[in-house]
Amino acid sequence: MCKTPVMRIYESTFAQSDKTDAILIVEGKKLHVSKAVLSFHSDYFDALFNADFMEKSMPEISIGDVDFEDFAAVLSLILKNPISPTEENAEKLLELSDRFLLPAAKRHVEFFLISTGFDAFKKLEIASKYDSDTLLSHALKLFKTKEELVPKEEFSEFPEKVKAKILDRLIELNKLGLTGPSEFGSSSFVGFRSVIGDRLNLQMSSISTRPLLKFPIDIRAFMLYDAYQRYSTKKSYKNYEKLCEVLGEEAISFEEYESLFNQYLEEDERDHPIPDIRGCILSDVTNGKAAETSFDDLCDAFKYYKIDKEDHDYWYNRFDSGLLFSLVTFSDFPEDVIAEIVGKCDIKSYLNLRSVSRALQTVIDHLAPPCSVIQVNYGETGLQIYVDGALVDSHYFEPPNSNHPTEAIEKRILPGMLSLLLRNPKLRLKWFGVHMYFGLPENLLRARNRIETTPRQYGGLLFNLLESLKLKIHVKNCSIRVVHEKELFEILQCFKPGTLESISLSKDFPCDIDNQIVEMDQWKEAKHLVLDLFDLPSINHLLHFSTIESRTIKAKFPLEEVVKICKSIPIWTNFEHIKIGTCDALDFETIKKELNLQPTASPRIFSIPNTNSVIQFDPAWYSYSLEITKK
Structure with missing residues (x-):
């Protein structure tokens, strides 16, 4: 049987998946990584991926002066299934964890070195070289007598901090009576003490500043x-x-x-x-x-x-159950666990979680926000943002002044919650609404603000944001109420093609669906259409929809339009139903005669010849309506 090549573990650990979004090139080999995970665990990669460096926009980033296996091994230590260090590469992994600012990986290697059979002095040397307090404390405890710690020539190369720790251990061993008092008078000790005399005097001058207690309690x-x-x-x-x-x-x-x-x-x-x-x-x-x-x-x-009873009871029950201070932080969680936590948050908890730390914010911003419905209401007097039915952000007109100039007000709105959510590439919305509304009457607005000025248009701020999100927002269903055709076009074009299933449009103004809109991919790919007070476009631009509901502002819906619709049904591939409401009575008798409609058991329902559909006349929905439905 062929032995599996060793390289496979390094390459398979960093194989491409739906959780990776960056490629690192080392010695010509590719490592597929998650920007969020690396940014969370490393300030080096946080700067590489998120600061204004040219690498930020590069599809592949080369990492030089490093061995592929060592680099893959150290990166794996922050993942769910790490590649275990070995006695041969442990020092190199410590070096790389320092170089690439990976404290979690360094801790992993430190604990591995503690478990190895290296002798005390070897561990002391490694701890000194790589500034490892954890390994240093362990190594010093391996020296059981003062004779073992009699200063050697090699100690002179140690940093002052390590020399001070060695002296602490010598003093501790002396107090335990594990060495003879004569050693403190030896020339070697006096020479060693002279190097760090200032540090020793500082420690002994105040017992409260000496690091006596490596203890998990206050x-x-x-x-x-x-x-x-x-x-x-x-x-x-x-x-x-x-x-x-x-x-x-x-x-x-x-x-x-x-x-x-x-x-x-x-x-x-x-x-x-x-x-x-x-x-x-x-x-x-x-x-x-x-x-x-x-x-x-x-x-x-x-x-x-104030002692919180819930906190007290939590810890009391925890200790009573035998659990102690085994603390878990977010840095210990794999990304899929953090994603699950974020997915269970409501939007306010999500925002609070983002504010815990910059590192955690970086991870969370690479995950899908926990929301599926966003509605934005805008008008002359303000902007309201609803997420999953809850009002989470609002901005109302305030007059610019020396403390809040116009530019400052705009900056406070545009980079806010709406921008944060909509710019997230993993956002998946079931429903997105943009509705124009009229706010407070101008006289009340002026009275409230005690000003004599015209309110700014908040719609401009909203559409500036949407313009920057062209073809990026993943939305299944949209609801739009606007004033102008241009605004309708700008909203539709920010939706990612292939995602929109349902379009609902309404208006109170002379806004039409023009040729530019019906030629958009977003329009052509949608399956369901609801029009409120819009005129129906040409039947040729409707045949891709499965369902249509339309309330027209025309007093009389043209007979020829009804005929065109009914005659198009045989070639209407995905047709399910269409419902049309009018302000005035439809000429049902003329329609029945023109289409040669056949009666059914219901007096209001008729069969359309040469189709598998029926037409129903109903005066109850929006004054008068007709509905054509597939049998």
């Missing part, structure tokens, strides 16, 4: 809560040791704990940020305190802050 809030419960320092320390055991953390010494405890008691609680009380809740759970008692005690202990 130790200050924990100590103040114990003090409220009248715990002595010793009892509080025992309580603290119990938490360390639960969390699998190393406890600091009693002396250090006592110093912090006394320091915090002397401080004014109101001079500090809002306390994180989760450690206090975990302590209550560990000590068997009831949930209600825990909540009441915390409210009393932190009386200057």
Whole structure:
């Protein structure tokens, strides 16, 4: 059996799919990637794809000075099915994660290196070279005696930060009694200390600034809560040791704990940020305190802050179930999970989610917005935007002034919610409406604003936006009410061809469907048409529709038009029905005679000869109407 080539895992991981929208070229090979995912995880790719660089518009982007397998491996570490690092390429992956600003990938490699059989000094060297705090902390804990950490010549090449951490570990080992005191007097130690003496003095001058606690709880809030419960320092320390055991953390010494405890008691609680009380809740759970008692005690202990009961109960139940501080952030989620979350949001939650961070906003803006219906009402006095039936944005006329010039008002409208949604290429609308309306009477508008000026036309702002979206909006059904044929044309042309199924047009003004409109792909590809107060175009421009409903403003619908419609039915391939309403009575008798209509069991329904259709006369719909339906 042939062995599967190793290269296949790199190429298959970055194969083209419906989730990829960019191509990176490395050593002549293609990597299909998602701009959103890379932009979210890397400031490098965020700038590459979204800043004003020429690469932004390039279909393929070359990445130089990098090995294909190493590059594919490091990028895969932010994906759902990463390519596992190896002892041979781990250092290279750390280098690339720094070069391409991929912190999530770097964490993955750090944890892999922690699990390897590399010796402590090797890990220390790698941590120093690639500025890895996680690996550095792990490596230092592998040194169990001070003899193992006696400064070597190689230490002189380490950054000052690493030297300070090594000294911290030496001091810690000395306190644990794992080395002889004579070592602190050795020339090697004194020489090492001289290099970082300033740093050491800074650390020892104030115990509160020393990084003593790599701890997932707010130790200050924990100590103040114990003090409220009248715990002595010793009892509080025992309580603290119990938490360390639960969390699998190393406890600091009693002396250090006592110093912090006394320091915090002397401080004014109101001079500090809002306390994180989760450690206090975990302590209550560990000590068997009831949930209600825990909540009441915390409210009393932190009386200057409002404790949210729902938050308290959530964490209490979580800790009581054995779960601790395993926090999950959006950066841990694959794109399909974020897409599912976004899909369950309403529009307001969606907008709130976008405001969490710029990185998250970048990801969300590459996903489909969670809405299917948008309606825009515009007029002289303002602009209203409805999404899925809810009014989510509105702008009303305000007079330009020194604080809000005309340009500033326009900028606040155009890049707003409507632009955000309509510019998203993954937006899929079931229905999109643009309706002209008349707002407040001018006299009331002037009184409200206490001005004497004519309101601006908000329609101009809307149509400027639509003009920039020509052939881009994916819409199934549209509803349009406008003043001029030009506006009707401009709206229809922004819909992506092949997506529009239904067109509904209405008017209160002398606006007609001209030849330019009936020649548009959007018109020709639609299957359903509703006309309100429009005249029907020529029958030749209607034969692609399956259904038509039309209310005409003509007092008498021309008999010849009815005849043309009925005679066209045999060649009307997808015909289902057409309904026409008029303001005045139709001459039913003349129509029956002209078409030689045949009676049926219903007095209002007649069969049309040589067709598989019937015609029905009904005075109930819009004064008078006729409806032709396929049997």
